[in-house]
Amino acid sequence: MLNITDLKYEYKNADEVYKYSMSVKPKEIVAILGQSGSGKSTLLDLIAGFLDASSGSIQLDENDLTNETVEKRPITILFQSHNLFEHLTVQKNILLGVNKVLKENIEDVNKVQAILKEVGLEKYEHTLASSLSGGQQQRVALARVLMRREPILLLDEPFTGLDVETRVQMLDLVKKITIENNLHTIMVTHDIQDCERIANRVYRVQNHTLIEQ
């Protein structure tokens, strides 16, 4: 279980204090709704470790992640864009999730092939990321989630801008991945339909405070 307890954050030169408390069970998708600038992405930055909380705690089961550095947190994050290195192939982009020197070993390459099949991109292994469509790029990013198998998945409006059909496919894929891999998924969105389709629970950021709906 992922527990976020009394997490607080203050931006420099601003009076507002952002307050977050929530929990996410394994295989569960929790959606965060809120207006632009309400502090939804700040929550993801705090969980991922890009921002340091002024107080509170982040715990995954028995492990306290609050003071861990970004690289030590068991997290994969997907942004709205820039999730891939455009000059690398699909295969290398996925391998980077586990193998930084990009030395191909048979085991990893086979694994990438299997994962690409799972996300419906088996023919694109050696295609440059820059030549993929927006939807395909996000599929590759999801393939990397599967490759990494980190228990926390953070989604920062990753499907905004995709056409309705692709968007629905991607949401279903997220749901499948979450359930099959016991992930704790937090999805920031401003689309209520996304929530209705895959979220188990919904939180809303109101007056800089996270409230369960």
Added chain:
Amino acid sequence: MLTQWSRFRSSLFPGALVSILLLSFASLLFFILFISQDDARVTQFDPRVWSLLKFTLYQAFLSTLLSVLVGIILAWSLAHQSHFKGRSLLVALFSSSLVLPTLIVVFGLIGIYGRNGWINQLSLYLFDYSFGSYLYGLVGILVAHVYLNASFASRSLLHIFESIPKEKYKLAKSLNFTTFQRFLYVEWPALRPTLLSIASTIFLLCFTSFAIVLVLGGSPAYNTLEVAIYEAVKLDFDIAMALKLALIQLAVTTLLVVFSSNFRTNLTNLKTSSTHIPWSEAKHIKQIQMAIISLFALFFISPLVVIIIDGIGADFGKVVSETLFIKSFFTSIIIATVSSILTVIFAVLLSDTKRNFTLKNRLEDNKFSKLLNIIVSFLGNLYLAIPSLIMGLGFFLLSQRYEAPLVVWSTIALLTANILMSLPFALSVLSPAMQKTAQRYDKLIFSLNLSKLQRWVYCEYPYLKSSLGYVFALSFCFSLGDLGIIALFGSDDFSTLPWYLYQLMGSYRTSDAAGVALILLAITLSVFILLPRLFRGTDAKHN
């Protein structure tokens, strides 16, 4: 399509006129250079010319390599250290390297690394040992070129580092990249597309470098084509030799400009940013980055400090009361002001015409648009292919053929060279800004049926104000510090501040030279740093 052309007629004609003017000038220059080569020696390629060409290419290659390497390392350090005190001032100073008069940079470098410079004096005091005059020759040329161009490269590259999406850094961090992997996968791919363009600009600047080689070259073994042209005209009065060298130089620079594929000059506005990269560096990396910044800052600032300290010690009463100083001062200011105003006007007109050929809702779809865009761009960047000393030679030959008072030819030559020298940089600032304004407001302006004047007053000017101020300041400083054309036309009757400073340095009046160098430095930095700020305050913003 005809209605499209007529709708944009008012923005096509002025730019077309400027283009025709530039084209006529280039044709006239080529014509005068070619009809003057009536000496058989012009076509002979003797060993002296070959060795000049080899050394010119060699020093430009080394200077470019070193400048780009130092530029990358410095920009990388600055990008990751965005919160130390004085950072924005330091970045602004590095940006000013582009407009610092090369002669005062040389003066400052001699003050540090010269025979009687600070380093030798310190070494003599501490160890009773002098390194001698190691600055003259290839070392001095490289040091001065790296001084001016590494800071220029770092400023352009810093802009690239700061433009890398923050998500890329966050992604790399969450994937547990090392500093090297971050550079390899995130930063290098962003830098690579711009590097060729930056390197080719620096190569051209070093290939045609004049004042630095003239003063620091030391002996004929370290002469470049540009200096050899000057010596052939001014010292030997060997016009045939000067023509031969000019034609070789022209051939090489034209090739370089064509092969560098586009004419971008990679100039970003002076605005300094302290964008925070979401990656806190390990302690030892932070120390390395701060050491790199400190070392380069020391290397960059120390010659300026020498100019200030030596300048303060000068007898200003005596310096400013000299007739030649007063003449040089006013000539410099008047020429710089007039040429900057004309540069701004030409750049606006050319950018206004150029955007017709690149915007979808204008004439982009026309089959001639691509070609016309290339022609206008090339003409605006003529200076990159025709260095100022060759322009000077052209005007010099014209003055020999068509008699007129020397001051008239000198003024025309200086104004033309200064405008052409500033235009590539002016266009690289104004053209994207004007393109953006048209992209955003064309439909609105056409639907409101605003006149050309109303469009300018209500839309273009408020958005372009700071860029216009920057271009004016840039052009003013370029003109103020140039020692190219004036080296051929300079005399006691017609002189500018850089020429006067060169004369003082040549006659070993070091104290007076220090005073003039300080005045030049003060004017340049004040205009370049303060003037754009005056315009920036009320600038409208694109959302």
